[in-house]
Amino acid sequence: MSDGRIRAGAIAAAVTAGETNAVSVARDALARIEAYAxxxxxxxxxxxxxxDVLARAAAVDARIAAGETLPLAGxxxxxxxxxDLAGVPTTAACPDFAxxxxxxAEVVARLIAAGAVPVGKTNLDQFATGLNGTRSPYxxxxxxxxxxxxxxxxxxGSAVAVAAGLVAFALGxxxxxxxxVPAAFNGLVGMKPTKGRWSTTGLVPACRTLDCITVLTHDIADARAVDAVVAGFDAADAYSRPVADRPVALRRIGVPxxxxxxxxxxxxxxxLYDQALATLAASGAEVVEIDMAPLREAAMLLYGGPWVAERTAAARPLLDDRPEAIDPTVRAIMxxxxxxxxxxxxxxxxxLAELQRHADAMWQDIDLLALPTTPTIYRIAEMRAAPIALNSNLGLYTNFVNLLDMAALALPAGWRxxxxxxxxxxxAPAWTDRALLDAGDAYLAAAAPPPSPPLTTEDPMDIVKLAVVGAHLDGMPLHWQLTSRNARLVAATTTAPTYRLYAMANSTPPKPALVHAADGAAIAVEVYELDVAAFGSFVVEVPAPLAIGSVTLAxxxxxxxxxxxxxAIEGAEDIxxxxxxxxxxDGLARPGGS
Structure with missing residues (x-):
């Protein structure tokens, strides 16, 4: 299955120019959706x-034919x-709540008025309570x-729909x-606007005082286009605020x-985070180390403080009358x-007011923060085994943002x-949304992150990269232990310059010992890929005093x-x-070699 990514700007331009039409675009999207299902x-x-979808698309074509200019045509x-989408059930991933x-919703109405064509409602952690995507009966x-x-x-579901190329953008x-978080895991741009910039009329609240509707896209241009359509005051939303964009230089970047x-x-x-910081520093920005403690304390208030009661308020009738209808983890939180x-x-x-003062003072020293979106990622099975603790880990760098009234832009920064x-x-502070989009453009242009891996219809196996340094090198006596496991050579490189290599004494066949040392050097290695099962069978055959650990490459x-x-280095020769x-x-093979 090919990548198939699509972008809003290209589609709208093509439909407006008559190079295609909204009905054709919709048919293609429906075909992709069906195949990916x-x-x-x-x-x-x-x-x-x-x-329904084709009728909506045909209405867009009619408006274009009548001379309307639609920024998101088709x-x-x-x-x-x-x-909410009028006439279509809203479930919040809870059938009994539907x-x-x-x-x-106001933002949906504005997008449709601008020519965008809705194709469906996506899955979510029930009542938007979770950062992982496993808390849904669907x-x-x-x-x-x-x-x-x-x-x-x-x-x-919104992140997957965009990353798989089913739609050009999705509301989250x-x-x-x-x-x-889902933007990061799937290589997307995720724009979280300032609270109140986008209306929340028609949104099932999670924490009503903090909620933001967001967008997931493949690039910043599409995020900018969506923001241009949906941003603006909504008198029907008690938490809407008049847009007050402010320019910011964004030259002093705060990092932990x-x-x-x-x-x-x-x-x-x-x-990958270190690489991102190096890119930012190379742009001429000043990188300033900050104390994250006040931000982390604010983050803890979201679930460890009184704001958790807002989640209870959002679903209290169902929680009172039919608690069994709610996902067990979500129910426990509520x-x-x-x-x-x-x-x-x-x-x-x-x-929180005191911590806001800390944040205000922080903005006197820096213009924006550049943080990892998450510290790590987990397997679905791992998340289900420890749903609270691992979910909390995913929010280490995200939970404080809305509490402290900040805007945020998630950007792809590489692949594991x-x-x-x-x-x-x-x-950055509230109302710097457009400045953040500009900063994101500059970062992505400089970083040139690698493209997404190709989409596949098969479940890719977990792969382990293994560096070999001696008897398992190509052409050496134990190389067969790799080839028999279908290992694939991916690089011939060196270690970081922090290793020493020894020829072990009394080893048959001859084998080296690689030892980490501050006064070391770069040592030649070959890196192979094996699937997890093959790697496990390989490891059990490694004899002491050798072992498999972690090796840092150049x-x-x-x-x-x-x-x-x-x-291993007792009686060994330092080579x-x-x-x-x-x-x-090679030296041993030459005449006079020792």
Missing amino acids: AIQPAVWITRLAEA VPFAIKDNI YRPEAS GAPACVFNRAYVSGGSSS TDTAGSGR RPDQRLFLGDAASER EHGRTVSGVDVFEGQYR DNRTGFGITLI DGSTVKGFVAEPR TALGGWRAYI
């Missing part, structure tokens, strides 16, 4: 009938199913490029990171102090909200070896590789200066 049936809660889009709205949408992993949530929501950069053991995330007292609410507000996306998020990435116990095992073996 065989791969991931959990993306949608409600798919609009073909006749662009197919998806709607997270906690946002209702059929008479009117569309199934768990998975990361598009490795379906063993979570898609991110709560805007799970974001209270704690629900639009940013090194001791506060948490990746929870995910070396790939750490490496039940906790019942324990919040009025005193707790005011004390939480007092502390397991084909899951890593992202960074640019964060590019800063970390892979599995041969390491050695201290006893570090030779730069690799082949040079040592």
Whole structure:
């Protein structure tokens, strides 16, 4: 299955110019949706009938023919199913909660007026309570490029619909990171506007004082186009605010102090974040280390403080009358909200006001934050085994943003070896939305992140990269242990310059010992890919005093590789200066070699 990504700007331009028409675009989108349903049936809660979609598209063509200018002419889009579309059930991923709205949400109405064509309502973590995408009776949408992993949530189906090329953009929501996290995992742009910039009329609330409707796109141009259509005051929304865009230079970039950069053991995330910071620094921006503690404390208020009671309020009738209808994890969170007292609410507000002062002071020293969107990613099975703890980990860098009234833009920043996306998020004070879009454009132009992995109809197996340094090199005596497991050579490179290499004594066949050392050098290695099962069978055959650990390569990435116990260098010859095992073996073969 090819990539098939589509972009709103290109579609609208083609429809407006008469190069195609909205009906043809809609037919193509419906065909892609149907084909992908065989791969991931959990993306949608409600798919609009073909006749309905084509009728909407035909109405767009008629408006174009009548001379109207429509900025989103014929662009197919998806709607997270906690946002109303007139005449279509809104479920919030809870069948017993479902209702059929008479009117569309204000943002949906504005998009349709601009020529966009809705095709369906997407799956989500129930009541938008979760950052992972597994909390839905309609199934768990998975990361598009490795379906063993979570898609991110709560805007799970929306992210998958865009990343799989089914629609050009999709509406999500974001209270704690629900639009940013799935953007990161699926290689997308996720725009979380300033609170009140986009109307929330017609949105099922999660935390009504904090909720934002968001958009997921393939590029910033499309996010900018959607914002141009939907931003604006809505008198019907008690939390809407008049747009007050303000320019910001965005030249001083705040990043966590090194001791506060948490990746929870995910070396790939750490490496990709370092690369992103290097790109930002190379642009001439000043990188300023900040204390994350006040932001992390604010983040803890979202679920550990009184704001959890807002989630209880959003679904209280159902929670009172039919609690069994609610996902057990979501229900536990909502039940906790019942324990919040009025005193707790005011004390939480007092502390948040104090933390807001910290944030205000922070903005005197920096123009924006550049944070990892998440510290890591998890498999669906892992998330289901520990749904609260692992979900909380995904919000380490996201939960504080709405509480402290900030705008945010999630950007793709590379791919892990397991084909899951890593992202960074640019964060700035309220009403810097357009400035953040400009900053995102500049970052992506400079970083040139690698393209998404190709879409596939098959579930990709988890792959392990293994660095070999001695007897397993191509042409060496134990290389067969790799070829017999269908290992694939992906790189001939070197380690980071922090290793020493020894020829072990009394080893048959001759084998080296690779030891980490501050006074080391770069050592030649070959890197192979094996599936997890093959890797496991390989590891059990590794004899002591050798072992499999983690080896850092010249590019800063970390892979599995041969390491050695201290006893391995007893009586061994230090051959570090030779730069690799082949040079040592070649020396033995020459006359006079030792």
